Amino acid sequence: MLKRVIPFAHELLQNSMQSGDFAIDATAGNGHDTVMLADIVGHSGHVLAFDVQKQAVENTKTRIQEMGLNHVTVIHDGHEHLERYLPENARYNLGGAIFNLGYLPGSDKSIVTTPETTITAIQLLLKHLKKGRLIVLVVYHGHSGGKEEKDALIRYLSQLDQKVYQVLQYQFLNQKNNPPFILAIEKKETRS
Ligand SMILES: C[S@@+](CC[C@H](N)C(=O)[O-])C[C@H]1O[C@@H](n2cnc3c(N)ncnc32)[C@H](O)[C@@H]1O
Numbered sequence: 086m087l088k089r090v091i092p093f094a095h096e097l098l099q100n101s102m103q104s105g106d107f108a109i110d111a112t113a114g115n116g117h118d119t120v121m122l123a124d125i126v127g128h129s130g131h132v133l134a135f136d137v138q139k140q141a142v143e144n145t146k147t148r149i150q151e152m153g154l155n156h157v158t159v160i161h162d163g164h165e166h167l168e169r170y171l172p173e174n175a176r177y178n179l180g181g182a183i184f185n186l187g188y189l190p191g192s193d194k195s196i197v198t199t200p201e202t203t204i205t206a207i208q209l210l211l212k213h214l215k216k217g218r219l220i221v222l223v224v225y226h227g228h229s230g231g232k233e234e235k236d237a238l239i240r241y242l243s244q245l246d247q248k249v250y251q252v253l254q255y256q257f258l259n260q261k262n263n264p265p266f267i268l269a270i271e272k273k274e275t276r277s
Contacts, residue, residue: 090265094221095121097269098181101219106180110134111164111206114189116145123154132157135164138196141189164206179213187225197230200237220270227263242268249274
């Protein structure tokens with residue numbers, strides 16, 4: 086049976102990551118993906134979760150505290166600055182990363198991810214990602230600016246060297262109202 090987008094995004098990371106890994110949630114929001122990553126890496130690993138929105142940072146902190154997850158650090162800053170927060174043991178050693186693009190449901194719809202910062206963050210993550218590992222993006226694009234971000238991302242990812250990266254698009258073609266889709270990048274080689 087065909088998997089829905091969010092379960093498939095999680096499955097891609099569950100199948101490629103392992104306990105003890107260092108992982109990044111680039112768009113923490115309400116912390117659902119943060120918890121999913123924390124579950125994969127376990128207490129011997131670590132998750133850094135970024136969000137520019139105070140409400141999202143608070144929501145994610147509350148969620149991880151309630152679940153007793155002390156191997157997660159939530160950072161109130163943009164993912165485009167993620168390199169500033171990578172500890173030495175995470176540099177060139179990331180086990181995986183996820184983005185949920187768009188706006189935080191139930192929150193300020195004017196705070197959305199943007200093509201420039203998203204692509205900057207992807208470039209940084211690709212640099213630090215381990216060979217054989219994935220960056221997974223769930224692309225919501227129905228909002229204002231969403232089409233521009235989607236088009237810019239597909240343009241950028243389409244020109245990545247196929248000897249170094251595999252890029253997947255997973256999308257239902259016959260659903261109405263701009264359904265989200267997945268973009269996933271696997272690093273095949275360590276040169277970036
Ligand atoms: C679709 S929501 C994420 C949902 C989240 N993954 C969850 O499980 O609830 C997108 C989030 O990206 C955040 N965001 C926007 N620009 C950002 C940036 N430059 N760096 C980090 N987060 C950003 C928004 O504040 C918003 O919370």
